[in-house]
Amino acid sequence: MTDAPGGPTDLVCTLSFFSGYACRERGACCTAGWPIPIEREPLARVRRALTDGLLHPASRTSDLFVVSPDAPDDAPALVACTSTGCVFHRADAARARCELQRTLGVAALPHACRQFPRVVVAAPNRLSVTLSAFCPTVTELLHDDVEPAIVARSRAEGEVLTGLDTTGGLPPALRPDMLMSWEAWWRWEAAAIRVIRDAGTSAEAIARLSIAVERVRGWHPADGNLEERIDTAFAPLTSCLPPTGDAPPTLPDIDTVVDGLVGCVPGPFQQTAHEALMRRGRPVRDDVRRRLLAAHAFANWTAHLGEGLRTWLRSIASVHVLLEGGIAPRDVDLVLRHLADPAALARRWRGVEAPPPALRQRARRAVKAPSDPE
Ligand code: SF4
Structure with missing residues (x-):
């Protein structure tokens, strides 16, 4: 899997009823308990903000990141989870929110958080993007009265679209x-x-x-x-x-x-x-x-x-x-x-994928010896 490069893959195709999707911080991905990898750059930024007292985790835990014991200081890590989800996820009566995003902005989020709930295929001249209904916001979009159609747009500046990379394949x-x-x-x-x-x-x-x-x-x-x-x-x-x-x-x-x-x-x-x-x-x-x-x-x-x-x-x-x-x-x-x-x-x-009858007939003809009767 890879992040599709710019240039020929700036064409983004998606479905009409998903085209208005925007994260509403419903917290489904934040409380799923999945491991969230955080890359080197956002990790360094988050660590600086924690040291400077600008960022406060939502959960009290001694280890905010899971790192391999032998890893160098600047190695990527996993964001730690507690029983209520990601350590930066805060849910109160009014709404759920990500402390990391609230304090440092979307650009500081781990790649996986910026990507969810997008499911992407990167092909030679387009990025095809569908969405996962595990996200409650996406489930709501399925209920909107919009006819299914494929719609195309240009890739937005800095838009994170990672997925199955078929650009070098067949x-x-x-x-x-x-x-x-x-x-x-x-x-x-x-x-x-x-x-x-x-x-x-x-x-x-x-x-x-x-x-x-x-x-x-x-x-x-x-x-x-x-x-x-x-x-x-x-x-x-x-x-x-x-x-x-x-x-x-x-x-x-x-x-x-x-x-x-x-x-x-x-x-x-x-x-x-x-x-x-x-x-x-x-x-x-x-x-x-x-x-x-x-x-x-x-x-x-x-x-x-x-x-x-x-x-x-x-x-x-x-x-x-x-x-x-x-x-x-x-x-x-x-x-x-x-x-x-x-x-x-x-x-x-x-x-x-058993061969269809027509193909079997063609295959049988193809293997017939020259002396076989017609
Ligand atoms: S970093 Fe923020 S968006 Fe990502 S899982 Fe944690 S709370 Fe959710």
Whole structure:
């Protein structure tokens, strides 16, 4: 992971309903108990402010930073946590706030605090940014009556956008033995968001995306232009008419999804993940669900870490199954965005990438010996 450099990646693409996001210091990230690394520069600044008596931690503890015993004085560290969260997090009856930010400003915050709740993919000519609904402010944005769409803007001065760096890599795979082009991938992403916007329900959105995946994944360069194939596959799916003639998707049941997710969470956090996925409430409104599906379809890490469009779809279908089961968007994203290992998820889901029948036929033709009868 890396902070994307300036220049060609100054183009920032995000989703319409997230474009008004700003931190309201709700404290979800500050009380999660996650280790917060603090880099050398902000650490030095914070230490100076503590020595000068300008900054006062919210929690009384002797060690504000966790450092390795052999580390030099200027080495990065972890901000210490108590049972109520980060030592700089102060919560009173009126509001939660970060003492560090209040005293020294946003620029003095650790990188992780400035980045949360952004989930970023850095591609060769753009930064794709979605948000995690673990943040209560983001959950509220999911309830706003804004149609899902991809919107573009320029990167703001000093804006911290760190994420999955694909700038030196290859575009996502169509299937295990075939890559897409970057243009085809962005075409796909934009069409998928339109399908989610126009589908009557989240279940219908998944069904339509599944049809598009199956219509496109068998593509071969000899078939013509991949972008045109994507347009053709999606054209009837963005209309209001229900698609017909294609097999409905086979979705995993909720127990399979939960077990798979917990299995991808590192040991110390498995209990937290399991508890989050056992909390069941009332299912959320369908428009909220579709916005969360869009938030996962866009800037999707599985598309880059996995082996094809079916794996991409499985990551979105998992969100759908959890929401259908009454798990709140916040708990879904706690596990999917913050606790599960993204590479482990992509490996777990890759079993869905069996070759389509057309490809198997083509492969069989390719291995036929010259003397074989026609
Ligand atoms: S440093 Fe501030 S923003 Fe970061 S976790 Fe601590 S209280 Fe929250």
